[in-house]
Amino acid sequence: MDEISSLQRRPDGTTGPIRRTALHDTLVNHLRDMIIEGDLEPGTRLHEGQLGEQLGVSRTPLREAIKYLASEGLVELVPSRGGVVKRFSPKDVHDMLTVLRTLEELAGRLACEAATDAQIAHVRTLHDEMIDRYKAADRLQYYKLNQDIHTAIVRLAQNSSLIDIHAMLQTRLKRIRFIGHEGPEKWAAAVAEHEEMISALEARDKTRLSEVLGRHLFNAWDRVRDSL
Amino acid sequence: MDEISSLQRRPDGTTGPIRRTALHDTLVNHLRDMIIEGDLEPGTRLHEGQLGEQLGVSRTPLREAIKYLASEGLVELVPSRGGVVKRFSPKDVHDMLTVLRTLEELAGRLACEAATDAQIAHVRTLHDEMIDRYKAADRLQYYKLNQDIHTAIVRLAQNSSLIDIHAMLQTRLKRIRFIGHEGPEKWAAAVAEHEEMISALEARDKTRLSEVLGRHLFNAWDRVRDSL
DNA sequence: ACAAAAAATGCTGCATACAGAATACAAAAG
DNA sequence: CTTTTGTATTCTGTATGCAGCATTTTTTGT
Numbered sequence: 001m002d003e004i005s006s007l008q009r010r011p012d013g014t015t016g017p018i019r020r021t022a023l024h025d026t027l028v029n030h031l032r033d034m035i036i037e038g039d040l041e042p043g044t045r046l047h048e049g050q051l052g053e054q055l056g057v058s059r060t061p062l063r064e065a066i067k068y069l070a071s072e073g074l075v076e077l078v079p080s081r082g083g084v085v086k087r088f089s090p091k092d093v094h095d096m097l098t099v100l101r102t103l104e105e106l107a108g109r110l111a112c113e114a115a116t117d118a119q120i121a122h123v124r125t126l127h128d129e130m131i132d133r134y135k136a137a138d139r140l141q142y143y144k145l146n147q148d149i150h151t152a153i154v155r156l157a158q159n160s161s162l163i164d165i166h167a168m169l170q171t172r173l174k175r176i177r178f179i180g181h182e183g184p185e186k187w188a189a190a191v192a193e194h195e196e197m198i199s200a201l202e203a204r205d206k207t208r209l210s211e212v213l214g215r216h217l218f219n220a221w222d223r224v225r226d227s228l
Numbered sequence: 229m230d231e232i233s234s235l236q237r238r239p240d241g242t243t244g245p246i247r248r249t250a251l252h253d254t255l256v257n258h259l260r261d262m263i264i265e266g267d268l269e270p271g272t273r274l275h276e277g278q279l280g281e282q283l284g285v286s287r288t289p290l291r292e293a294i295k296y297l298a299s300e301g302l303v304e305l306v307p308s309r310g311g312v313v314k315r316f317s318p319k320d321v322h323d324m325l326t327v328l329r330t331l332e333e334l335a336g337r338l339a340c341e342a343a344t345d346a347q348i349a350h351v352r353t354l355h356d357e358m359i360d361r362y363k364a365a366d367r368l369q370y371y372k373l374n375q376d377i378h379t380a381i382v383r384l385a386q387n388s389s390l391i392d393i394h395a396m397l398q399t400r401l402k403r404i405r406f407i408g409h410e411g412p413e414k415w416a417a418a419v420a421e422h423e424e425m426i427s428a429l430e431a432r433d434k435t436r437l438s439e440v441l442g443r444h445l446f447n448a449w450d451r452v453r454d455s456l
Numbered sequence: 457a458c459a460a461a462a463a464a465t466g467c468t469g470c471a472t473a474c475a476g477a478a479t480a481c482a483a484a485a486g
Numbered sequence: 487c488t489t490t491t492g493t494a495t496t497c498t499g500t501a502t503g504c505a506g507c508a509t510t511t512t513t514t515g516t
Contacts, residue, residue, distance in 0.1 A: 022307055022469070024295065049497065058471045060288065064295045067252065071299035073392065079250055080477055082498060095389040102334045161323040164301065165393055250499065286501045308507060310468055
């Protein structure tokens with residue numbers, strides 16, 4: 001029972017509340033979540049018939065969603081065999097982190113120049129909230145806020161292309177990080193790095209912010225390598 | 229007369245040589261080329277019926293191709309209105325070049341470490357050929373080889389994610405560069421920078437290569453800004 | 457003649473139908 | 487018992503049909 005219940009069902013003629021989002025778009029998000037959360041493990045074939053029936057949609061919008069995710073890099077398109085959930089090798093993950101690091105270093109530099117005080121204050125809010133979740137050992141919310149902070153800093157850079165690509169890489173890596181459960185010491189170290197980040201951002205010290213972000217993502221490899 | 233003639237046509241029952249590529253995949257490449265080369269200008273709506281008839285395919289694979297290109301960033305998906313060729317503002321282009329610059333700087337550093345002598349020699353070959361095309365004032369081939377060189381250097385970095393994302397940005401920018409026709413002085417300057425790049429690569433001087441690549445792409449903005 | 461409403465047209469979004477390829481399975485031959 | 491070949495089933499790839507939304511044109515009222 002996994003229907004996309006919220007929208008779309010209208011077998012009778014009832015003109016229910018208007019649906020503005022297209023089904024293929026809904027499916028993209030739904031499938032993406034399923035992949036990230038591990039419901040669809042790497043190597044899994046995306047059976048159009050079965051999956052479509054399970055979700056209560058026809059094959060057409062499902063296929064469109066799969067094509068979209070393929071271009072996004074989460075799904076691989078094998079000729080005459082359809083979509084397969086892409087499997088990332090440890091090297092792939094390392095490669096992605098390397099690129100992510102470079103991009104966030106750039107974002108840090110740009111953010112110090114472009115951000116308004118209010119925007120920085122907002123990041124501080126997210127940070128404080130994350131610290132709360134850390135102290136409460138609430139890993140799930142911690143991870144979520146962690147990612148939000150990185151995304152927020154990237155947004156401060158005001159570079160649309162950077163925002164796009166960063167989001168894409170975050171998505172691809174989310175699956176890994178979602179799983180990765182580092183030990184308390186490493187976790188503490190990561191939090192300490194975040195503290196540094198925020199203070200550097202508030203000081204608008206772009207060299208330092210860039211450096212910390214780089215170090216943070218360099219260390220990120222250590223934190224996830226075990227779970228691979 | 230714009231049929232996708234090469235493959236797929238078989239109105240009679242003749243079992244011609246096997247076709248391994250899927251139609252939607254062929255369409256992705258075809259449409260991408262049409263967009264890059266300006267056959268489909270920014271803002272153009274991608275009429276499924278009309279366009280499909282023009283290319284001799286049905287709407288289904290065409291729709292799938294459009295979704296793919298949307299995820300790639302060349303097409304925008306407007307609800308209830310289908311695909312529209314994305315229009316890039318000058319700032320968008322500037323943003324993309326900024327990211328591209330950062331990525332190629334990274335690629336330069338990694339390439340100096342990872343590349344084999346043979347690979348470097350191959351880039352030199354491409355470079356020499358490009359110089360020939362420059363001297364012959366053959367802009368089209370010059371551009372093509374230019375891009376090939378950048379792509380080749382990125383490949384030397386041996387980072388799959390970097391290769392992916394770089395290719396994506398190149399594609400998005402290709403449309404702009406394809407149009408951009410800078411004057412002889414700027415062109416000469418670009419060629420000079422390429423000379424520097426190759427020599428830095430051959431010396432495996434990563435600091436210098438990274439610096440030149442950065443400067444090259446920084447200047448790239450000057451070279452295209454007029455044509456926007 | 458102009459504005460507003462209503463009808464008509466065209467296009468997208470989704471579902472279904474059909475054809476061809478791949479795979480799994482079974483039977484036959486070595 | 488293993489291997490190979492033929493067959494059946496399943497799934498992808500593509501085409502087509504239908505319903506709803508958007509936009510444009512026509513019509514009607516002032």
